[in-house]
Amino acid sequence: MxxxxxxxxxxxxxxxxxxxxxxxxxxxxxxxxxxxxxxxxxxxxxxxxxxxxxxxxxxxxxxxxxxxxxxxxxxxxxxxxxxxxxxxxxxxxxxxxxxxxxxxxxxxxxxxxxxxxxxxxxxxxxxxxxxxxxxxxxxxxxxxxxxCSTIALVMTLKPLYDEFDIQRVYVSTMQAVSGAGYNGVPSMAILDNLVPFIGGEEEKMESETLHLLGDFDGETVTPASFGVSASCHRVPVVDGHTEAVFMEMEEDFAVEDVKNAFRNFKGLPQKLGLYSAPSTPVIVREEDNRPQPRMDRLTQRGMAVTVGRVRKDDVFPQSLKYVLLGHNTVRGAxxxxxxxxxxxxxxx
Missing domain, CATH: 3.40.50.720 (NAD(P)-binding Rossmann-like Domain)
Structure with a gap:
């Protein structure tokens, strides 16, 4: 031990x-x-x-x-x-x-x-x-x-980054109050409300995402080169960060190929069978109304990220949209x- x-x-x-x-x-x-x-x-x-x-x-x-x-x-x-x-x-x-x-x-x-x-x-x-x-x-x-919000996003970006050419990523988060600590958000500020700003959060998501997906030469990390733009919001949910992702691809793609990339994604923790590793890091839900914090945040003991509403955008060509959910104090912390x-x- x-x-x-x-x-x-x-x-x-x-x-x-x-x-x-x-x-x-x-x-x-x-x-x-x-x-x-x-x-x-x-x-x-x-x-x-x-x-x-x-x-x-x-x-x-x-x-x-x-x-x-x-x-x-x-x-x-x-x-x-x-x-x-x-x-x-x-x-x-x-x-x-x-x-x-x-x-x-x-x-x-x-x-x-x-x-x-x-x-x-x-x-x-x-x-x-x-x-x-x-x-x-x-x-x-x-x-x-x-x-915490970056982890959930990048868990879903990695399988796509490996198989597709990503041009830009836009993400809008709906973040649980537990992310601010027990005394972080007064109840009168969040009940019946939404706070459209979390200090420093957007900058962290934008810089950390590119660093995590960057190239490592043994000495330094060169950040990934696609664009990331984040807008972060606090919502009256106890646990579980929900994120709406909009992504522009360099080329056309099939939605089923995207879903399969999510489903087939495995990393070194899964290969090694590490105790805390989820067997399936990214779970794909087909229902129109999933993922939801109360129903999905504890999937795989809270260590998996759940995605849903995976679809092409009807207005912008070569663009993908999906919603993800991750447990912010478990997988995210x-x-x-x-x-x-x-x-x-x-x-x-």
Missing amino acids: VNVGVLGATGMVGQRFIELLSGHPKFKITALTASARSAGKRYQDAVTWHLDSQIPEAVQDMVVVDTDPSQVKDVEIVFSALPTEHAAIVEPQFAAAGMGVASNASAMRMEPDVPLVIPEVNPEHLELIDNQRKNRGWDGFIVTNPN AGASILNAELINEIM
Whole structure:
């Protein structure tokens, strides 16, 4: 078993890490960190648990420690659910102390020697870990997963990017409130409402998408060259980001070929049979009214992305439209970091 820790264990994503790691066949939680006001308390006394599940028994009496590498002993990998501004300072400290950091935070995502990875999409980018260690003198490392809405989008773009020539992608998101954390969106601001702006989200989707699908030469990543334009919106849904995608192709295509590309898509995690990997990363629904958050967000334990309404556009030639849904705190956050760690543990 690999001893692991969770940084920021009392927050929403930290709780999801703990839930998903409970009963994991290869990872054992031996350290939980949080802010100074929680340090020294038993986890069940320090946390306000927001998930539908119960706090796993294995961590209920675990004493929370300060988020400092000197307080985390005999741990190989830490999963970071820290706020961005804190992660930028603390994550390098843990990597310098010899631990692997599988981060959900955005602080280090676009650093040139830090892998930004979706295991089914660009596992070869993990080779940047060697460069990172040389550049920074670390025994440990940092690997990041993308923004929650980006992950769901790119999971569906990868099979199309491999088989078709994409010219432009336009995406409009309808994002769940859990993506902002438990206290992130006041109820009076979102009930009976839609908020048409999420700070920094559109920029992340546009830059991270091209980076993930970029060419890696062993040293640097050259971003993909097609255009991406995003518009991001907060909606009164608890979990599950829905995205409407409009795509212009270089040449004509058959809708059934697109669906087959989705259905046949497999990546390295599926070939290796990794514990958290969905057997089918992209699920195609044929019903006109699917996907829907309540019905589809937990497909394949929340680790698959569901697509529906796959069709040609009637107005613009050589254009494709579809709707996708991904669980933002599972596949889009904690589950993504855990799958990254599983892959690293398997191949490195």
